[in-house]
Amino acid sequence: xxxxxxxxxxxxxxxxxxxxxxxxxxxxxxDLSGADFSGADLRQSRLGRTNFxxxxxxxxxxxxxxxxxxxxxxxxxxxxxxxxADLSGAKLVGTLLEGANLCKAIVGGANLTSxxxxxxxxxxxxxxxxxxxxxxxxxxxLSGADxxxAxxxGALLCRANLEGAKLCRASLGTIHYAEKLATxxxxxxxxxADxxxADLSGAxxxxADLSGADxTGxxxxxxxxxxxxxxxxxxxx
Numbered sequence: 001x002x003x004x005x006x007x008x009x010x011x012x013x014x015x016x017x018x019x020x021x022x023x024x025x026x027x028x029x030x031d032l033s034g035a036d037f038s039g040a041d042l043r044q045s046r047l048g049r050t051n052f053x054x055x056x057x058x059x060x061x062x063x064x065x066x067x068x069x070x071x072x073x074x075x076x077x078x079x080x081x082x083x084x085a086d087l088s089g090a091k092l093v094g095t096l097l098e099g100a101n102l103c104k105a106i107v108g109g110a111n112l113t114s115x116x117x118x119x120x121x122x123x124x125x126x127x128x129x130x131x132x133x134x135x136x137x138x139x140x141x142l143s144g145a146d147x148x149x150a151x152x153x154g155a156l157l158c159r160a161n162l163e164g165a166k167l168c169r170a171s172l173g174t175i176h177y178a179e180k181l182a183t184x185x186x187x188x189x190x191x192x193a194d195x196x197x198a199d200l201s202g203a204x205x206x207x208a209d210l211s212g213a214d215x216t217g218x219x220x221x222x223x224x225x226x227x228x229x230x231x232x233x234x235x236x237x
Contacts, residue, residue, distance in 0.1 A: 001017075001020050001021065001022060003022060003025045003026060003027050006020070006022070006027075007027075007030060010031075010032060010035060015034055015035045015036055016035075016036050017035055017036060017037050017040060018036060018037070018038050018039055018040070019038070019039040019040060019041075020037065020040045020041070021040070021041045022040065022041065022042050022045055023041055023042070023043050023044065023045070024043070024044045024045060025042065025045040025046070025047075026045070026046045027045065027046070027047050027050050028046055028047070028048050028049060028050065029048070029049040029050060030050050030051070031050075031051045032050055032051060032052055032055060033051045033052065033053040033054055033055060033071075034053070034054050034055060035052070035055050035056070036055070036056040037055060037056060037057045037060050038056050038057065038058045038059060038060065038076075039058070039059050039060060040057065040060045040061070041060075041061050042057075042060055042061060042062045042065055043061050043062070043063045043064060043065065044063070044064045044065060045062070045065045045066070046065075046066045047062075047065055047066060047067050047070055048066050048067065048068045048069055048070060049068070049069040049070060049071075050067075050070050050071070051070075051071045052070060052071060052072045052075050053071050053072075053073050053074060053075065054073075054074045054075060055072070055075045055076070056075070056076045057072075057075060057076060057077045057080050058076050058077065058078045058079060058080065059078070059079045059080060059081075060077070060080050060081070061080075061081045062080055062081060062082050062085050063081050063082065063083040063084060063085065064083070064084045064085060065082070065085045065086070066085075066086050067085055067086060067087045067090050068086055068087070068088040068089055068090065069088070069089045069090060069091075070087070070090045070091070071090075071091045072090055072091060072092050072095050073091045073092065073093040073094055073095060074093070074094045074095065075092075075095050075096070076095075076096045077095060077096060077097045077100050078096050078097065078098045078099055078100065079098070079099045079100060080097070080100045080101070081100075081101050082100055082101060082102045082105050083101055083102070083103045083104060083105065084103070084104045084105060084106075085102070085105045085106070086105070086106045087102075087105060087106060087107045087110050088106055088107070088108050088109055088110065088130055089108075089109040089110060089130060089132075089133065090107070090110045090111075091110070091111050092110055092111060092112045092115050093111055093112070093113050093114060093115065094113075094114045094115060095112070095115045095116070096115075096116050097115055097116060097117045097120050098116050098117070098118050098119060098120065099118075099119050099120060100117070100120045100121070101120070101121045102120060102121060102122045102125050103121050103122070103123045103124060103125065104123070104124045104125060104126075105122070105125045105126070106125075106126045107122075107125055107126065107127045107135060108126060108127060108128050108129060108130045108135055109129055109130030109132065109133040109134065109135055110127075110135055110136070111133075111136045112135070112136060112137045112140050113136050113137070113138045113139055113140065114138075114139045114140060115137070115140045115141070116140070116141045117140060117141060117142045117145050118141050118142065118143045118144055118145065119143075119144045119145060120142070120145045120146070121145070121146045122145060122146060122147045122150050123146050123147070123148050123149060123150070124148075124149045124150060124151075125147070125150045125151070126150075126151045127150060127151060127152050127155050128151050128152070128153050128154055128155070128175060128177070129154045129155075129175070129177055129181060131178070134154055134155065134156055134181065135152075135154075135155040135156065136155075136156045137155055137156060137157045137160050138156050138157065138158045138159060138160065139158070139159045139160060139161075140157070140160045140161070141160075141161045142160055142161060142162045142165050143161050143162065143163045143164055143165065143189075144163075144164045144165060145162070145165045145166070146165075146166045147162075147165055147166060147167045147170050148166050148167065148168045148169060148170065149168070149169050149170060150167070150170045150171070151170075151171045152170055152171060152172045152183060153171050153172065153173055153174070153175035153181070153183060154174070154175040154177060154181035154182070154183055155172075155183055155184070156184045157183065157184060157185045157188055158184050158185070158186050158187060158188065159186075159187045159188065160185075160188050160189070161188075161189045162188055162189060162190050162193050163189050163190070163191045163192060163193065164191070164192045164193060165190070165193045165194070166193075166194045167193055167194060167195050167198045168194050168195075168196050168197060168198065169196070169197045169198060170195075170198045170199070171198075171199050172185070172198060172199060172200045172203050173199040173200060173201040173202055173203060173219070174201060174202030174203070174222075182202050182203060182204050182224075183200070183202075183203040183204065184203075184204045185200075185203055185204060185205045185208050186204050186205065186206040186207060186208065187206070187207045187208065188205070188208045188209070189208075189209050190208055190209060190210050190213050191209050191210070191211045191212055191213065192211070192212040192213060193210075193213045193214070194213075194214045195210075195213055195214060195215055195218045196214050196215070196216040196217055196218065197216065197217040197218065197219075198218050198219070199219045200218060200219060200220050200223050201219050201220070201221040201222060201223065202221070202222045202223060203220075203223045203224070204223075204224045205223055205224060205225050205228050206224055206225070206226050206227055206228065207226075207227040207228060208225070208228045208229070209228075209229045210228060210229055210230055210231050211229050211230075211231060211233055212231055213231050214231075215231060
């Protein structure tokens with residue numbers, strides 16, 4: 001479908017665009033809130049600062065799409081393909097990303113508070129801060145997510161649920177980006193998580209629950225573990 005034709009139909013009240021093909025389309029800074037793009041092909045499309053609030057993009061293919069600053073709050077992106085997509089500074093508050101594939105995606109500076117990323121694939125994803133804001137995953141559900149080799153330096157993960165998540169060789173250490181930014185994992189749920197060979201140097205893990213977590217080779221140099229529950233169930237003081 002031609003992007004201009006889609007916008008005309010949206011303005012006339014149409015909201016269903018299931019499995020529409022918009023490969024390499026340009027839809028920048030437009031309002032598509034509440035539209036249904038389930039199963040759509042949006043590969044390599046330029047969708048920066050577009051309003052997808054409460055839109056449905058379930059199982060949509062957004063691989064290599066440009067979504068910087070895009071409003072995807074409360075949208076349904078379950079099982080969506082976001083491989084190598086650029087989500088820098090995107091608004092993903094309360095977004096459903098269950099089972100989504102964000103392998104090698106750029107998510108720096110995005111707001112993912114209370115988002116559901118359970119069983120999502122974030123292998124080698126880059127979630128480091130941008131020049132003006134930190135990536136916020138506060139209270140997000142990342143249970144069972146694959147964050148192996150992901151770059152989470154300086155991210156905010158306070159009270160996030162990472163139970164059973166894969167963080168093998170992930171980078172969660174302090175980052176020096178204009179200023180010293182420690183990764184905030186305070187009160188996070190890391191029960192049974194795989195943190196083998198992950199870098200948590202200087203991270204804030206106050207009151208974190210690491211019960212049953214795999215800490216084989218994990219780097220915890222200068223990490224703040226006050227009140228944290230250790231893998232064997234003991235509490236750090």
